[in-house]
């Protein structure tokens with residue numbers, strides 16, 4: 001086992017994290033087939049390219065488990081945008097959103113974008129659903145934009161801004177399509193991605209009769225034409241159907257990431273992750289992100305909160321605090337998690353039953369460390 005710095009040992013102890021999770025080295029990898037690929041690759045050919053067998057994952061179409069040593073990035077199918085890598089734990093978080101083809105989805109910490117791509121896969125190409133990604137980091141959002149282009153994902157827009165204050169509602173621009181009027185998807189909803197680039201964050205003044213007091217719209221960092229020109233109406237009917245808050249965290253559940261610091265040096269790790277100011281502000285940030293995500297969610301909608309941390313404070317305590325504050329928030333079962341094997345949920349500081357939240361880790365579920373809570377906003 002690596003010799004961790006004292007601050008990390010303390011962190012593991014305080015959060016009841018078994019250091020043995022960092023000893024598991026043979027975790028499988030996972031890929032998803034890009035459903036927008038016009039010439040889908042034959043499974044045998046893909047196995048040949050990856051040099052390993054593919055095993056289907058029950059309940060997740062087009063999702064495969066493969067040997068942990070397989071090199072995904074080097075293979076031609078990856079370079080050609082036919083497949084992408086995503087851990088099963090992340091897929092569980094996306095699956096928990098229970099996506100329907102006409103859903104408008106908000107992904108509040110979206111970059112680099114594996115989950116956003118998968119959300120888009122679930123929305124498919126026949127509906128009017130959209131995904132709105134938000135990230136505070138411009139360079140990470142740029143990576144996300146590259147993924148959107150590579151995998152030919154339309155009906156997705158990106159904003160570079162703070163997810164704790166983001167207030168743009170779901171697009172109304174595709175309303176005529178929802179109502180079966182006017183344009184076909186080809187002429188309006190599925191512009192070629194190249195048309196959509198919009199790099200700056202200029203605020204455009206517009207005349208607004210939509211109840212938006214500020215009479216201004218925020219220009220997305222990236223959007224196809226249809227979504228770029230969305231008037232950003234502020235009525236409640238434009239709240240989002242689903243919200244993913246894949247919150248910024250200490251990343252301690254990402255075993256491969258943590259172990260990289262054996263090479264990079266633990267000093268950098270302590271500075272980046274274990275700085276007390278940073279961890280305390282993280283807990284605040286996570287609470288603010290989930291609160292803002294909740295304010296943008298429709299009654300009846302689903303919010304999924306997830307982190308790649310195994311810490312109690314960033315998981316159970318955030319959800320316990322949240323449920324104690326919002327009466328209309330109800331936990332629901334996270335689908336597919338049961339078939340994996342999950343770790344024990346920690347007792348939060350709040351006296352609330354959290355047994356429907358899920359902890360995945362390398363020992364129990366043979367995935368990266370991950371926490372998922374699925375919360376429904378009840379209709380009052």
Ligand SMILES: C[S@@+](CC[C@H](N)C(=O)[O-])C[C@H]1O[C@@H](n2cnc3c(N)ncnc32)[C@H](O)[C@@H]1O
Nearest residue numbers: 109110111112113114115136137162163246248
């Ligand atoms: C765990 S990563 C998200 C991973 C992403 N969902 C995916 O599947 O690739 C957390 C992200 O939150 C972003 N972030 C941090 N603070 C933020 C804030 N205040 N508002 C929005 N995004 C933030 C970080 O830049 C980082 O990209």
